[in-house]
Amino acid sequence: IRQLLKQRRPRGFPPGPTPLPIIGNILSLATEPHVYMKRQSEIHGQIFSLDLGGISTVVLNGYDAIKECLYYQSEVFADRPSLPLFQKMTKMGGLLNCKYGRSWIEHHKLAVNCFRYFGSGQRMFERISEESLFFLDAIEKHRGKPFNPKHLVTNAVSNITNHIIFGQRFSYDDSDFQHMIEIFSENVELAASGWAFMYNAFPWMEYLPFGKHQNLFRNANEVYNFLLQIIKRFSQERVTQSPRHYIDAYLDEVEQSATDTATSFSQDNLIFSVGELIIAGTETTTNCLRWAMLYMALYPRIQEKVQTEIDCVLNGRPPAFEDRQRMPYVEAVLHEILRLCNIVPLGIFRATSQDAVVRDFTIPKGTMVITNLYSVHFDEKYWSDPSIFCPERFLDNNGRFVRHEAFLPFSIGKRHCLGEQLARLEMFSFFTTLLQRFHLQFPEGFIPSLSPKLGMTLQPRPYSICAIRRQQ
Ligand code: HEM
Numbered sequence: 517i518r519q520l521l522k523q524r525r526p527r528g529f530p531p532g533p534t535p536l537p538i539i540g541n542i543l544s545l546a547t548e549p550h551v552y553m554k555r556q557s558e559i560h561g562q563i564f565s566l567d568l569g570g571i572s573t574v575v576l577n578g579y580d581a582i583k584e585c586l587y588y589q590s591e592v593f594a595d596r597p598s599l600p601l602f603q604k605m606t607k608m609g610g611l612l613n614c615k616y617g618r619s620w621i622e623h624h625k626l627a628v629n630c631f632r633y634f635g636s637g638q639r640m641f642e643r644i645s646e647e648s649l650f651f652l653d654a655i656e657k658h659r660g661k662p663f664n665p666k667h668l669v670t671n672a673v674s675n676i677t678n679h680i681i682f683g684q685r686f687s688y689d690d691s692d693f694q695h696m697i698e699i700f701s702e703n704v705e706l707a708a709s710g711w712a713f714m715y716n717a718f719p720w721m722e723y724l725p726f727g728k729h730q731n732l733f734r735n736a737n738e739v740y741n742f743l744l745q746i747i748k749r750f751s752q753e754r755v756t757q758s759p760r761h762y763i764d765a766y767l768d769e770v771e772q773s774a775t776d777t778a779t780s781f782s783q784d785n786l787i788f789s790v791g792e793l794i795i796a797g798t799e800t801t802t803n804c805l806r807w808a809m810l811y812m813a814l815y816p817r818i819q820e821k822v823q824t825e826i827d828c829v830l831n832g833r834p835p836a837f838e839d840r841q842r843m844p845y846v847e848a849v850l851h852e853i854l855r856l857c858n859i860v861p862l863g864i865f866r867a868t869s870q871d872a873v874v875r876d877f878t879i880p881k882g883t884m885v886i887t888n889l890y891s892v893h894f895d896e897k898y899w900s901d902p903s904i905f906c907p908e909r910f911l912d913n914n915g916r917f918v919r920h921e922a923f924l925p926f927s928i929g930k931r932h933c934l935g936e937q938l939a940r941l942e943m944f945s946f947f948t949t950l951l952q953r954f955h956l957q958f959p960e961g962f963i964p965s966l967s968p969k970l971g972m973t974l975q976p977r978p979y980s981i982c983a984i985r986r987q988q
Contacts, residue, residue, distance in 0.1 A: 569717025
């Protein structure tokens with residue numbers, strides 16, 4: 517009976533598809549949940565609800581509804597849901613998944629300051645350029661033969677956040693670090709699996725000895741133990757109040773707030789926030805670059821146009837910070853990849869921080885909210901033929917770059933992506949240096965799949981590619 521009561525929609529709650537007893541609509545999320553949700557929004561409206569095994573969830577679809585909630589009611593929709601999985605993993609602390617309130621304000625402010633101080637401007641750009649060279653040299657070693665670029669891209673991209681967090685890069689042969697990233701990113705995949713939804717609905721599953729949720733817990737344990745070790749290593753020789761990186765800056769905060777019993781700065785939250793910054797920065801940007809490489813090999817004429825622009829503007833020299841504005845075609849291609857590939861299709865789950873009213877619906881405080889960012893990028897009101905890869909939609913008749921409103925790969929509002937500027941810088945730099953030196957093509961006869969591997973992020977299925985040195 518309790519289960520049935522849990523499933524009843526509260527008064528004024530948005531409508532939605534009929535749930536099955538006990539498991540509700542969970543099964544519908546088995547394949548491409550973002551596509552399913554967009555289709556449901558065409559039946560029930562842009563704001564509709566799902567029952568995820570007793571967890572009433574509101575799904576926001578289309579640009580108008582998402583802007584109305586996340587932008588115009590930014591604080592109301594700024595919380596994260598207290599799901600059993602998140603409670604078990606990070607006790608709703610850390611940064612990315614923490615509750616909206618003092619803890620988020622403190623961690624967000626510290627991270628923003630560290631990103632500004634250690635991760636922006638000319639100095640950061642130089643770091644990224646340096647890393648690009650390591651990246652290109654590693655690719656060069658394949659001598660035009662087919663290889664799967666996943667690991668190299670992951671290594672290069674993660675090293676950029678490593679500079680901010682640890683003050684240094686890790687060698688591409690550092691197998692311990694790579695293993696940590698690998699099992700962490702496996703967790704990003706598992707976190708959106710049916711097992712995770714089932715665990716959230718029925719947390720007693722924890723006591724089942726089998727099931728993929730057990731892999732999730734095992735991986736998380738291993739990741740946190742590893743992070744604790746390297747945090748200790750990188751905080752040696754710390755000098756109070758002269759931080760070399762995020763960890764030092766965090767430990768300064770811990771010291772400063774030692775007598776404040778309500779502070780959120782703690783050893784646990786340091787580990788959680790370091791983990792979240794590493795994975796949020798790596799998984800996303802890596803996937804984006806892997807999609808970009810795949811699409812360039814698939815559309816050689818677009819690749820050629822990118823290279824023509826690179827050659828004209830750079831004339832053989834490495835890209836500089838200011839070149840982004842001078843390369844509208846590169847910008848258009850990267851924007852189109854972000855739009856079409858939907859790296860984070862459902863954003864990161866939100867929750868209401870107080871009772872909310874939107875379009876005559878009432879949504880109680882603490883309700884889980886899913887932002888279907890995919891539905892924004894495929895919103896027919898704003899995009900024509902959204903499923904077609906067409907960088908030109910970001911260019912005007914004079915070839916100048918044009919912004920689009922319904923473009924939210926980094927989401928909007930209070931909890932929008934904290935690494936957006938850094939991610940844009942990385943994508944630009946890695947992408948231009950890569951295509952400046954190499955022509956990308958698939959091995960003879962290989963046809964890549966465009967259907968993504970599902971998870972919290974969408975990534976291409978593994979593919980091999982040949983990077984042939986260009987003559988300029
Ligand atoms: C949050 C996308 C790169 C750090 C998010 C969210 C999205 C997103 C959709 C969810 C926001 C929400 O709740 O509505 C992306 C994409 C990236 C990228 C597409 C690259 C192409 C990065 C990088 C970093 C980063 C490089 C940092 C190193 C974060 C953090 C949050 C976040 C910390 C949580 C913010 C909060 O809860 O306050 N990102 N991201 N992201 N991202 Fe990114």
